[in-house]
Amino acid sequence: MNRLSLISSVLLISFSFFAYMTVSEGPEDYSFDELRVIYSGDPSGWPSPHVDEGINWKELGDNPGSPFRNVDSLQALTSLGQVLFFDPRLSVSNQISCSSCHDPERSWQDGRMGALGHDHRSWRRNTPTTLNVWAIETLFWDGRAADLEEFSLLPIQDPIEMNMDLETLPQKLQDISGYPELFAEAFDDETVTLERIAGALSQFQRTLVSRASDFDRFMRGNENALSDRALHGMHLFRTKARCMNCHHGEFFTDLEFHNLGLHFYGREREDLGLYNVTGDPADMGKFRTPPLRDVAFTGPYTHNGLINSLEGMISMYDAGMARPRPRPGLEDDPHFPVTSDILIPLELTDAEKEALEAFLHAISERPFRMRRPELP
Ligand code: HEC
Ligand code: HEC
Numbered sequence: 001m002n003r004l005s006l007i008s009s010v011l012l013i014s015f016s017f018f019a020y021m022t023v024s025e026g027p028e029d030y031s032f033d034e035l036r037v038i039y040s041g042d043p044s045g046w047p048s049p050h051v052d053e054g055i056n057w058k059e060l061g062d063n064p065g066s067p068f069r070n071v072d073s074l075q076a077l078t079s080l081g082q083v084l085f086f087d088p089r090l091s092v093s094n095q096i097s098c099s100s101c102h103d104p105e106r107s108w109q110d111g112r113m114g115a116l117g118h119d120h121r122s123w124r125r126n127t128p129t130t131l132n133v134w135a136i137e138t139l140f141w142d143g144r145a146a147d148l149e150e151f152s153l154l155p156i157q158d159p160i161e162m163n164m165d166l167e168t169l170p171q172k173l174q175d176i177s178g179y180p181e182l183f184a185e186a187f188d189d190e191t192v193t194l195e196r197i198a199g200a201l202s203q204f205q206r207t208l209v210s211r212a213s214d215f216d217r218f219m220r221g222n223e224n225a226l227s228d229r230a231l232h233g234m235h236l237f238r239t240k241a242r243c244m245n246c247h248h249g250e251f252f253t254d255l256e257f258h259n260l261g262l263h264f265y266g267r268e269r270e271d272l273g274l275y276n277v278t279g280d281p282a283d284m285g286k287f288r289t290p291p292l293r294d295v296a297f298t299g300p301y302t303h304n305g306l307i308n309s310l311e312g313m314i315s316m317y318d319a320g321m322a323r324p325r326p327r328p329g330l331e332d333d334p335h336f337p338v339t340s341d342i343l344i345p346l347e348l349t350d351a352e353k354e355a356l357e358a359f360l361h362a363i364s365e366r367p368f369r370m371r372r373p374e375l376p
Contacts, residue, residue, distance in 0.1 A: 014024060015260055018229045021311045026232070027168040027232050027235060027236075029239075030235070032228040032232065034229070035228075035232065035235055036228075036231060037224065038269050039218075039231060039234065039235070040218075040223045042060045043060075043061075046059075046238070047235070047238070047239060049239060049244040049248075050238070050239045050240065050242050050244070051242070051244055051245045051246075052245055052342055053212070055245055055254075055342075056254075056358065057244055057245070057248045057254070058248050058249035059248070059249070060215075060219075060234075060237075060238070060244075060248060060249065060250070060252070061219065061249060061250040062216040062219035062220055062250065063132075063210055063212060063213070063216050063250060063293065064135075064250055065209055066132075066134045066135070066206055066207055066208075067134075068134050068203065068206035068207050068244065068335060069206075069207045069209065074203055076182075076185040076186040077186040077187075077199065077200050077203045077204075078200075078203050078204050078207055079182070079185075079186075079373075080182045080183065080185070080186040080200040080204075081199075081201045081202070081203050081204025082204045082370075082373050083182060083196075083343050083373050083375060083376065084098075084197060084200055084201050084202055084204070085097065085098045085099055085102075085205070086098070086343050086373055086375065087344045087375050088100070089173070089176065089375075090156055090162060090164060090169065090173075090197075091118065091156070091161075091162035091163060091164050092118070092163045092164045092165065092187070093118060093163070093164065095163070095166050096118060096162050098155065098201070099132075099372065101115045101116075101117070101127045101161075102127065102129070102130045102189065103366070104367060104368075104369070104370040105369075106241065106297070106298075106367075107129050107131065107294045107297040107298050107366075107367045108129040108130045108208060108367060109126075109127045109128060109129045109130075109298050110129050111262075111299070112127065112273070112300075112305065113126060113281075113300050113302075113304070113305030113306065114126060114304070114305055115127045115161070117158070117160045117161045117163075118159065118160060118162060118163040119160060123160050123161065124269075124271060125141055125271070125303050125304065125305075126141075126300060126301070126302065126303060126304060126305035128140075128141070128290065128298075128350060129196050129294060129298050130205050130208055131167075131207065131208050131209060131293065131294060131367065132208070132209055132210055132212050132251055132291060132293060133148060133205050133208065134205070134206035134208075134209075135250070135251055135254060136251065136253075136255070136291060138255045138288055139151050140288070141273065141274055141287045141288055141290075141303040142257075142273045142274050142277050142287065142288065142303075143257060143274060143277060143288050144276075144277045147202075148198075148201070148202035148205055148206065148318070149195075149198045149202050150198075151202075152197070152198040152201040152205075153166060153194060153197070153198050156169065166194055169194065169197070170191075170192040170193055170197070170374045171198075173192045173197070174191070174192045176376050177279035177376065178375075178376025179192060179376045180192070180375065181376075183196060186200060186286050196288070207214070210293045210294050210365060210367075211365040211367065211368055212365060213293070213294075213362060213363050213364055213365040213367070214226055214230065214362040214363075214365075215234070215359075215362045215363045218231075218362075219276070226362055227358065227362075229354065229355050229358040230286060230355070230358040230361070230362040231359075232352075232355040232358075232359075233355035233356045233358045233359025233360070233362070234359045234362070236352055236355055236356050236359070237356060237359050240346065240348070240352070241346055241348060241352070241356055242319065242342070242346065243356075245259055246289045246339065246342065247289060247292055247343045251291040251292075251293060251338075252292035252293060252363065253288075253289045253290060253291040253292070254289050255288065255289065256289055257273070257274045257283065257286035257287060257288055257289070258286055258287070258289060258340045258342070259273075259284070259285040259286045259337055259338065259339050259340050260286075260287070260302070260321045260322060260333075260339065260340065260343065261285070261321050261322030261323050261324055261337075261339035262285070262287075262302055262303070262304060262306065262322055263284065263285030263324075264304075264324075265284065265285060265335050265336060266326075266327060266330055267327075269304065271303065271304060272285055272337070273285055273286050273287040273303065274286040274287065274288075281334075281335045284335060284337040285337030285338075285339075286337075287302075287303045292360065292361075292363060292364055293364070294364045294365060294367070295310070295363065295364055296310065296360055296361045296364035297364055297366065297367070301313050304306065310357050310360050310361075311353070311357060314348075314353050314356050314357060315353070317343070317346060318346045318347070318348045318353065319345060320343050320344050320345040320346070321340075321343040322339065323339045324339075358368075
């Protein structure tokens, strides 16, 4: 081989290697520029999402905001709810408020694997954010509450959360000077009742919304609000990575229940999720699809908080999620929870995993600031 051809073959090899590197880092079906053109257009012209037959999906959308915010006639009720939400005297110990676990500075959750409640007892489930709950009709990881009014009193009386005797709570607040006035402003009557406490807490929570994210800005016409990588991630989220099967619409959830194999059936950490509510063996190990807005700031992840990072979540999805096998002796158990068959190995490249993670960051924004209000 003469010198010239040696040089040219070295050049050729390095060029093809370089070309290979750039190709493998970009989207496999469109170029970055094509993706930007496609996704800057109306969603009706976007590529069809990769969803299984029979899935009733809804296109992703920007944050619609809450219709319960800035309503003049609800102002007094909202203020009362805010005070109640931050007041530790709603707990028997006078130490724990809703905001202890749903902390405004931590995107209205606590950043812990399991919540820390009354007497420092640990709650086995991870605390979800209270942002956007006005739109979330299925509350709790196992969906056991359908509306906020029904829900709001549960943590107050829960022995591991605030452990307060609901029968004595109204009188306790009635006797704190300042509260009767706040109730009078909100209800034209100063009597404290459980129903009113629940009503005010619910109204306040319905005003808590995520701030606009890069994704929202992109959807509202700012074509450059998403980086190439995040845009690639959005495309993958809708297509190859199959996330749209369950996380769709403006809040990235179908509000349905699925089994990701994280139930620890028959083990110490067992949590059977929806089955605890319905008693139907088919529901074993199913949990509500969590909304994903602000998800970059609400770790650790899943109902038991066992997964520390988004990277970890994405790797698990890439592997087809967890498919635990029955322990010896349980092989014939007809109730052994079955992981959803929507979850299959995805064969994502490293660049694709990073793109997906970038998209999850792009649908997240730091929360608005809210100080603890002055308490009566
Ligand atoms: C000790 C920590 C703790 C306290 C105190 C607490 N919560 Fe929670 N909250 C949690 C945990 C944990 C969950 C999830 C429980 C589950 O799914 O089983 C939750 C769930 C919720 C949800 C459902 C969110 C969703 O997306 O499903 C709302 C709403 C909520 N809490 C509001 C409140 C209110 C209002 C108060 C005060 C009256 C309160 N929480 C007090 C830990 C706490
Ligand atoms: C079969 C429906 C389904 C599919 C498909 C799916 N998810 Fe999920 N996702 C869920 C459910 C259900 C949970 C909660 C599981 C639990 O707690 O046991 C969850 C949890 C999560 C969480 C943790 C959120 C939190 O607040 O703890 C993230 C992040 C997430 N999914 C992202 C994704 C991404 C990215 C994809 C695509 C690669 C995807 N999901 C595909 C149903 C699904």
